[in-house]
Amino acid sequence: MASKGTAVREKILELLQKNTDGYTSGEDLSQLFSISRAAVSKHVSVLRGQGHEIEAVTRKGYRLLRKAELLTEEVVRQGLNTRLFGQCGVHYLPSVGSTNLEAMQLAFSGAPEGTVVVADEQTGGRGRQGRIWHSPAGCGLYVSVVLRPDIAPNEAPIITLLTNVAAAEAVHEMTGILPVCKWPNDVLIDGCKVAGNLTEIFLSGDVVSHIISGAGINVRPLPKRLVADLRTAPCSLEETAGKSISRVELLQAYLVRYEYWYLLVKEQGFALLLTRWKELTDVVGKELTVEVRGETFQGTVTDVSTDGMLLLQSSDGVEHRLFSGDIL
Incomplete structure (x- = not known):
């Protein structure tokens, strides 16, 4: 639960965000929150200490120049429009081996659903099949969420597609560019x-105990020395959109979209999520070659199943249900 001081600062920041073209007077803030002008000044000082750039002009008031890039819990929750995700804990780490590993430890210790782990850099970021996810400081958003869904183990892979959709929609919201899943x-x-x-995915017996969903989004270009060995050429939001992107606002957009789809899946099942994923992908109907643990499958993608499997029909009519793999 946020303290009274934190709640006042959240409201002050919200008002400054709504009036970035003008100034908000200290007197107005004083009267609105029934606090002294000195207390207003102290709250503004705390906000500046969190990294928010706030201009103060005598006889005019305060104006927000740039929102903080610090991904601390207090900063992330300011203006975060979610019911669950991030509201029960945002664990910020300047540097961590892996946000997924940190979230896993929290989950085993009883962390509630919607707990978020976010870091400025990962020294051991991971992708599928043990691959490295390059996570240099300040270049991207590296975030993991603790989930405790009431689903069968065979349904759990759909979470990968849900995370895919949430990331794509957050990218679209921040850049105006509609990406492809x-x-x-x-x-x-x-x-x-x-x-x-x-x-x-973590099981307790034959049921899902919790799921850790991790995502990495490239915000700024990766150093050239890290790019050469990657299977797919990377790009970043700032270079493709041609503008500055706030990691705080990106994280907030991601959590809002994630929560929307996650709660919808809980209430109505997977159908609407799958429809949305198919809208964002161009894979259905394509002739593909997919490598799965050294074995190669060729055929036409006929659909994606309700449990997230890629349905690939080979030329001899055999349908292959692929849990994961690399499209060659």
Whole structure:
């Protein structure tokens, strides 16, 4: 539960965000919150300490120049329009081996659903099949969420597609560019990879105890030394959109879209999510070659099943249900 001081600062920041073209007077803030002008000044100082750039002009008041890039819980929750995701805990780490591993440890310790782990950099970021996800400081958004869905183990792979959709919609909201979802876990802009995700499923007996859903979104260009060994050429939001992108606002957009689809799936099942994923992908109907653990499958993609499997029909009429793999 946020303290009274935190709640006042959240409201002050919200008002400043709504009036970035003008100034909000300290007197107005003082009267609105029934606090002294000195208290207003102290709250503004705290907001500045969190990284928000706030201009103060005598006889005019305060104006927000740029929202903070610090991904701390207090900053992320300011203006976060969710009911669950991020509201029960945002664990910010300047540097971590892997946000998924950190979230896994929290989940095993009883962290509630919707707990978020976010970091400025990962020193051991992971993709599918043990691949490295390059996560240098300040270049991207690296985030994991604890989920505790009431679903069967065979349904759990659909979470990968859900994360795919949430990341794609957050990218669209921040840039105006509608990306493409590439099965099973990539988000592409003009054929270049801008985001990916890693879903890790944990069972208790024959039921799902929790799922860790991790995502990485490239906000700024990766250093050239990291690009050469990647299977798919990367791109970033700022270079494709041609403008500055706030990681805080991107994280908030991602959590809002994730929560929307996650709660919808809980209430109505997977059908609407799958329809949306298919709208964002160009894979259905294509002739593909897919490599799965060294074995190659060729055929036409006929559909994606309700449990997230790619349905690939070979030339001899055999249908292959693929849980994951690499499109060659």
